Amino acid sequence: MSLSLSGERPDPPESAAEGVWLACIECGATFAPFEAVRYTCDDCDGLLEVRYADLPTFEEFEGRKLGVWRYADALPFDEGVSIDEGDTPLYEVPTIEAETGVADLRVKHEGMNPTGSFKDRGMTVGVRVAEKLGVDRLACASTGNTSAALACYGARANTETLVLLPAGKVAAGKVAQASLHGARILEVDGNFDACLDIVSDLADRGEAYLLNSLNPFRLEGQKTIGLEILEQFRDQTGDLPDRIVLPVGNAGNTAALYKAFRELVQSGALDADEVPTLTGVQAAGAAPMVEAIEEDADEVRRWDDVETRATAIRIGNPVNAPKALPGIRETGGTAVAVSDEEITDAQRALARDGVGVEPASAASVAGLRKLRESGEVAADEQVVCLTTGHLLKDPDAAATAGADPEPVPADTDGVLEHLGE
Numbered sequence: 288m289s290l291s292l293s294g295e296r297p298d299p300p301e302s303a304a305e306g307v308w309l310a311c312i313e314c315g316a317t318f319a320p321f322e323a324v325r326y327t328c329d330d331c332d333g334l335l336e337v338r339y340a341d342l343p344t345f346e347e348f349e350g351r352k353l354g355v356w357r358y359a360d361a362l363p364f365d366e367g368v369s370i371d372e373g374d375t376p377l378y379e380v381p382t383i384e385a386e387t388g389v390a391d392l393r394v395k396h397e398g399m400n401p402t403g404s405f406k407d408r409g410m411t412v413g414v415r416v417a418e419k420l421g422v423d424r425l426a427c428a429s430t431g432n433t434s435a436a437l438a439c440y441g442a443r444a445n446t447e448t449l450v451l452l453p454a455g456k457v458a459a460g461k462v463a464q465a466s467l468h469g470a471r472i473l474e475v476d477g478n479f480d481a482c483l484d485i486v487s488d489l490a491d492r493g494e495a496y497l498l499n500s501l502n503p504f505r506l507e508g509q510k511t512i513g514l515e516i517l518e519q520f521r522d523q524t525g526d527l528p529d530r531i532v533l534p535v536g537n538a539g540n541t542a543a544l545y546k547a548f549r550e551l552v553q554s555g556a557l558d559a560d561e562v563p564t565l566t567g568v569q570a571a572g573a574a575p576m577v578e579a580i581e582e583d584a585d586e587v588r589r590w591d592d593v594e595t596r597a598t599a600i601r602i603g604n605p606v607n608a609p610k611a612l613p614g615i616r617e618t619g620g621t622a623v624a625v626s627d628e629e630i631t632d633a634q635r636a637l638a639r640d641g642v643g644v645e646p647a648s649a650a651s652v653a654g655l656r657k658l659r660e661s662g663e664v665a666a667d668e669q670v671v672c673l674t675t676g677h678l679l680k681d682p683d684a685a686a687t688a689g690a691d692p693e694p695v696p697a698d699t700d701g702v703l704e705h706l707g708e
């Protein structure tokens with residue numbers, strides 16, 4: 288099984304370019320990385336993965352500026368189309384740490400990226416590949432954040448950008464970003480999975496270059512979340528985290544973090560037993576990955592009807608499941624579903640600790656709470672929760688979760704009277 292932590296390192300095929308190639312995770316077929324546009328395997332349609340002849344240890348990252356491109360030795364290029372993505376904070380959250388009673392809890396806040404979500408890490412690499420391939424139109428389906436990031440990086444690269452969004456199901460901040468950065472926005476009368484089906488068809492017909500997480504290069508950029516977590520956690524605590532809890536939609540991050548850790552094991556930088564346990568969290572109304580983990584199934588069943596207030600993860604067909612399921616299983620992790628009420632409550636708890644996130648992000652903390660209650664997460668664990676998007680992405684959800692403004696008259700006495708003083 289090619290995706291195991293103890294897997295052999297294959298020799299580069301003849302098609303490799305400067306030690307980089309693409310490999311199918313199902314049948315092992317290999318392809319040149321930049322000669323043609325390709326998202327899945329020509330032979331069996333399996334997912335592709337970027338492979339490297341040389342894999343770096345931590346020492347090779349030193350001396351570079353912080354951010355995604357600090358990790359250039361683990362990426363296909365030395366630099367990308369960049370607006371200084373990555374290098375996001377790893378926060379202490381004292382109230383939630385005390386309440387959940389784990390030994391150590393940090394929050395990796397990916398909402399602090401340039402467009403307010405982790406998607407920027409994938410786009411700095413993916414849009415660089417698009418430049419290399421010489422494509423003239425970029426496209427994605429999106430629950431919002433991918434479209435905001437693609438619009439921004441597409442603008443930066445001076446390339447036309449098309450985004451397909453599920454009508455009425457994308458938070459206001461994200462549509463505003465895609466719009467202002469100049470993407471052409473198509474509102475589809477269907478859910479995210481239908482949008483992805485359409486945009487994949489468009490890409491197959493050569494109409495646009497696909498920058499969803501089906502694109503293996505995007506996940507290379509997102510690996511840097513895992514690399515940063517390990518370096519920051521070790522700087523702050525002297526240890527590596529035991530567990531990383533993250534929200535799951537298409538399972539791109541789950542796949543990317545697992546790949547980052549697998550490559551560190553292969554380079555000898557990390558022992559297999561030091562790899563953090565990957566723990567996925569989905570909204571109960573959109574939880575096909577949780578179902579697959581609970582049923583110990585090899586494949587994920589597509590959910591046609593999905594609903595959750597965490598619109599970013601309102602996804603019924605997690606395309607990266609074949610890469611992510613082995614990641615959860617091989618690291619001894621699990622997956623758990625949380626209700627919308629639990630998500631909003633976790634969003635409030637994060638806000639009390641000074642961390643403003645959108646609903647999907649709060650799913651990680653909601654999941655941790657649940658797994659502590661069930662005893663699945665032990666009290667002596669050192670845990671990182673990933674928060675994937677900024678509070679301002681979904682201002683309506685934030686306003687609903689927070690307190691209502693109180694109308695007062697326009698004079699000091701009236702204000703004091705209202706305050707009851």
Ligand code: F0G
Pocket residue numbers: 404428429430431432433434500534535536537538539540541599600645647648675676
């Ligand atoms: N959190 C946020 C805020 C997201 O926007 C997404 C995905 C996820 C979590 C799930 O990450 O797919 O790697 O498991 N958003 C995509 C989009 C689908 O279109 O913006 P995943």
